[in-house]
Structure formats: C-alpha cells, structure tokens
Amino acid sequence: MIYPQLKNTPIKEIIFSISYEEIVDKDCFDKFVNLDSIKNNFNDIKPSVTNEFEVSNGGVRILKDNSGFHLRNKNEVLQMRKGSLSYHHLNSYRGFGEILTSLLEYWEIFDQITKDNLTITNISVRYINVIEIDKSNPASHLVQLYPKQSDDREVLNFQSSVRFSYKDNSDFIVNAVSTKPKEDIVLLDISVSSKLKPFGENKIDLEKQFLPLQNIKNRAFFDSITAKALIKYINQEN
Structure with a gap:
C-alpha cells in the first residue's frame, strides 16, 4: 500500500535490531569496538551492563552481564x-533503506569477527514518535490508540498498549504503545x-527479511493517528 508523504514527521528515534541464539565471547565485542572504523565513527564508547533475573526455589537472583x-x-x-x-538513529528522520544499510554494515563486521554462522532468531524495527x-x-x-476524550474532563496521564498482528500478515507482531x-x-x-525460522546451512538474506517490516510499521502508524494528525504532518514544514 502507498501511504502519503509527510513534510514533517513526529519520529524522534528509530531502532533496528537483530537477535541471535549463540553466546558470543567478550573478546569478540572487545575486538569490534577497538576497530579503527568503529572508533572513528563513535566518539563515545562505554561498557554496558544487562541484568538477568533467575528464578529458583531459593528466590530471585540477579545476574549481571557486562x-x-x-x-x-x-x-x-x-x-x-x-x-x-x-542500531539507533536519533533526533531526525532517516529513510528505512538507509538505516537498514547501516545496521547490516555493522552486523557484517560483527559476523566476520565472531567467525561463526550466528543463528538469527528475531528481527525488529521500532519507531518512537x-x-x-x-x-x-x-x-x-x-x-x-487513546480513547476518545469528552469535554467535561481533562486526562492528566494515560498509557495504552496494544499487541496484535494483521490477519493478512500474521507472521509479524506489532506492539503499539501511547503514553502521555x-x-x-x-x-x-x-x-x-x-x-x-531456521534456514539450515543457507545464510539468511537479512535485507529481504527486513523489508516487509517497513510496510507494516507504516500501516500501524497511519492506523494509530487521526485524520487531523495526518493533515498536520502533511502540511507542517520541518
């Protein structure tokens, strides 16, 4: 489906993600961030810590992965x-294809460092407006997404979350959240x-796998805004 071109968009952050099954050695992460091409492009490189929760009969234990x-x-x-x-793009709009190209370039470098055929389990795109x-x-x-507001009340805060799939694209899960x-x-x-799904010995064509997500995220966005909002962003200059 063809959607209208917006002169200005409310997009503030775009995130493309690839998830994989294997546990990669920390040495591979270290090699990646110490490549000249990576250090030249990113001037702020910091270790990150991920918390994991392990539940057992003895209670809940927090495991830190650094x-x-x-x-x-x-x-x-x-x-x-x-x-x-x-891969996150911040502060401005950038085309789907351009962001995908950047993600795949970094993924290819990472894949070469691991020297392993990583088993990709999930891909996703996220647009924060x-x-x-x-x-x-x-x-x-x-x-x-937000219920209609009557004139006799002022809603101070809300959160609405909807998780769904379109019947004609049931393999793709959409999560739409609106908050104030x-x-x-x-x-x-x-x-x-x-x-x-597993591709056996064949390497996954990631570009081909990502492309259907573009139309679905567009569909979800235009399903989530009103005609008044559409007119606003069609007419509003950057």
Missing part, C-alpha cells in the same frame, strides 16, 4: 548486548518484530 557495549555519536547509537545488536498536543489539539484528537509523559506531548511507540 560483556556488551554502548556506542554513540551525535545521531547514532549502536547497542551490543548478549544475544542482540541494535513524539506528538505535540495542546488544548485545541488534545491527545484523543490526534492519536487513535508530559502535559504537552504524547509518545507513540510502534515496533514490528518477526521470528525467523
């Missing part, structure tokens, strides 16, 4: 965790994920 890294520059973040690699609201444009006039963290904005957080 093998990952958080890499950042002005408009990009690369998050490396146990079992996943995610910030929608400005005011008294003449309350949340329910712009975001359809501040008086003048609504966050519309839309993610689309797909579990990948």
Whole structure:
C-alpha cells in the first residue's frame, strides 16, 4: 500500500535490531569496538551492563552481564548486548533503506569477527514518535490508540498498549504503545518484530527479511493517528 508523504514527521528515534541464539565471547565485542572504523565513527564508547533475573526455589537472583557495549555519536547509537545488536538513529528522520544499510554494515563486521554462522532468531524495527498536543489539539484528537476524550474532563496521564498482528500478515507482531509523559506531548511507540525460522546451512538474506517490516510499521502508524494528525504532518514544514 502507498501511504502519503509527510513534510514533517513526529519520529524522534528509530531502532533496528537483530537477535541471535549463540553466546558470543567478550573478546569478540572487545575486538569490534577497538576497530579503527568503529572508533572513528563513535566518539563515545562505554561498557554496558544487562541484568538477568533467575528464578529458583531459593528466590530471585540477579545476574549481571557486562560483556556488551554502548556506542554513540551525535545521531547514532549502536547497542551490543548478549544475544542482540541494535542500531539507533536519533533526533531526525532517516529513510528505512538507509538505516537498514547501516545496521547490516555493522552486523557484517560483527559476523566476520565472531567467525561463526550466528543463528538469527528475531528481527525488529521500532519507531518512537513524539506528538505535540495542546488544548485545541488534545491527545484523543490526534492519536487513535487513546480513547476518545469528552469535554467535561481533562486526562492528566494515560498509557495504552496494544499487541496484535494483521490477519493478512500474521507472521509479524506489532506492539503499539501511547503514553502521555508530559502535559504537552504524547509518545507513540510502534515496533514490528518477526521470528525467523531456521534456514539450515543457507545464510539468511537479512535485507529481504527486513523489508516487509517497513510496510507494516507504516500501516500501524497511519492506523494509530487521526485524520487531523495526518493533515498536520502533511502540511507542517520541518
């Protein structure tokens, strides 16, 4: 389906992620972040800690994994965790294909360092939108996930979460969340994920696997905003 082109979009952060099955040695993460090409692109590289919760008869135990890294520059973040690699684009819009190209470039470098045919289990895209609201444009006039607001009440805060799949694309899971963290904005957080089936000895064509997610995230976004919001972003200049 063809969707309208917006002169301005409410997108503030875009995240593309790849999850894999194997436990990669910390040495591989260290080699990756010490490559000249990586250090030249990311001026802020820090170790990251992931907490895991283990439940047993003795209670809950927190396990800390510090093998990952958080890499950042002005408009990009690369998050490396146990079992996943995610690429974030911040502060502005960037085309789906461009972001996918960047993610796959970093993934290819990482894959070469591990020297292993990593078993990819899941891929996802996530778009975090910030929608400005005011008294003449309350949340329910712009975001359809949020229940209609009557004139005799002022909603101070809310959170709405919907997890679903389209019947004609049931292999893809959509998670759409709308929240009102501040008086003048609504966050519309839309993610689309797909579990990948084993491909045997054949290498997965990741670009081919990611491409269907683009149309589904577009569909979910336009299903989540009102006609009034659509007119606003079609007419509003950057």
